[in-house]
Amino acid sequence: MSAGDMTLTDTEAEARWGTQPGGVKPRRFSPARLGIYGFLVISALFFLIPLYVMIVTSLKTMPEIRLGHLFSLPGEVTFQPWVDAWLNACTGRDCNGLHPGFLNSLKITIPSVVVSIIIASINGYALSFWRYKGANLFFGLLVFGAFVPYQVVIYPLIIAAREAGLYSTLAAIVIVHTIFGMPILTLLFRNYYASVPIELFKAGRVDGAGFWQIFFRIMVPMSVPITTVAVILQVTGIWNDFLFGVVFAGRSNWPMTVQLNNIVNTTTGVREYNVNMAATILTAAVPLAVYFISGRWFVRGIAAGAVKG
């Protein structure tokens, strides 16, 4: 494909992705295919066993759990553990269940995702098209940043947050997530925009559009696939975060993951396995839902940008 053919349009992408490979249809049952599918089914079952155990346990009553039949279906289905996990389970002294954590996670995730994607897309756009002085150095530093272990920078970040008067606030955790999302998101957007023909940018310049007009009116409308990828990466990453949440958010803003930990690791009283299981599934529900709803888009977006240099 010549460079000239690279005008990026969705229907073209659609056509490319929609096309099935041609050729002779493979025989339905050959020993090799049977082996492959057999292996896949067994692997899938193996990885699904923990989920199965969690679900059945969360639907059992405590007396039934004490019988120790881990794999048996619940004799008497009860949804009380789910209600308890959401409303009544104790994290330390508070017994409000997980729902405050759910709200906190929303309050952390939504602004972090929005802010980080806005900044990263502008970064990627500027790096791809404007090639300002020092752009390569800046990009090199950003990529390097993707490989810095979190633990190394936590202490300096705590001091910085304290000095700024933001420690233990919602703002602190949002800023931290934005910073740590920046390298990979910028890389993602830069590579996506690098695959956009430079002539599109030149046409915009000739038409008199400036930095922001080219970005908002030409590039952003073309960025739906890669933005989808960025949203998925950020939502799952930030929702699943434990470390930054426990360090920076402060007790009143602790996200769902931290509260889940506190429920499960509570040391007083009886261990309510059914409530723990329900709470864990509830916490994992959001990233799971995101994957199920957008998996198709995720693959498409990754293929559209991330792997291309």
Place this chain on the structure above:
Amino acid sequence: MASVSIKKLGVSFGSLNVLRDLDLEVDQGEFIVLLGPSGCGKSTLLNAVAGLLDVDAGQVWIGGKNVTWEEPKDRGIGMVFQSYALYPRMTAEGNLTFGLRVARMPKDEIARRVDRTADLLQIKPLLGRRPAELSGGQRQRVAIGRALVRDVDVFLFDEPLSNLDAKLRTELRVELKKLHNQLNSTMIYVTHDQIEALTLADRIAVMHGGVIQQLAAPKEIYRRPVNRFVAGFVGSPAMNFLEGTLTIVDGAPAIRIGDVTTGLAGYDFAAAPVEGRAVVLGIRPEQIVLADAAAAPSQVPIDIHLIDPMGADSLLWGTVGSDTVSVRIGPDDEYTVGDTVAGHFHPDQASVFDAGTGVRL
């Protein structure tokens, strides 16, 4: 209407000098074609005129104004790209009007211009479609419209027809020529296709290695190329080159090719021919006549290797000494492969180049 003048222009990417000390004067209303192989700097020159890259030296003047450091939008130019570069998320109409909307032009004026442009290019029925729903030719029409609607004085074309198939290319080429006659605006057109260059241009600038080799009308370029590069690049099939030595026979200039000597009387030497100088004789395939011996005074023996029928005419391939030559012959002419025939030519139609420097003598 505006003229374009490029003065001592220099552009380099890092340590690579793409253009050096380049001068070019384009009169108003003129159609100039920049012709050259890939990497000769022709697109770079166009981008410099458009203001899409920073120049390192020299100046660009458009319409009597120094625009070297002006933004592209302030130069009074419209540009058409090889890949069309239509905004994929806008309709054809959105593409046409984008620049006008950016400039905050009144709505009724925008509508008036779109109407006029769409009529001119016959793209009215396409206005509501997205680029993905247009064919290649339709896309390029819309892209041309996007330049037209800006009401500019100078149009810049960067290989606009290279992505189209042969038939469409011919159609759009003719339309572009008509458009130029209608608008009478200044046009600078970059291409590596010599047919486009020969048919469209008022003057052609043949470029090589960041330097304009020859700037002249198409006929002049074709008939009197200033050096061997221009001679070999323009014309298809390419000009035949025969290596030989200049001699003087009975006071008249002649050329010795292998063990054959043929007269060059009538050739317009720029300087008096020097006996013994190593030269290259250039003759175009259609300038060699095989049948009519009386018509042309000079002749070389050609060993026939192959006949290529091309429809309207045929090409005869053979050798003169160690050099391959092609001769355009009639489609029904009968020649036998393996025979030797005499190729006649008029020295005043041929070109003689210095073998070392390649400069026309």
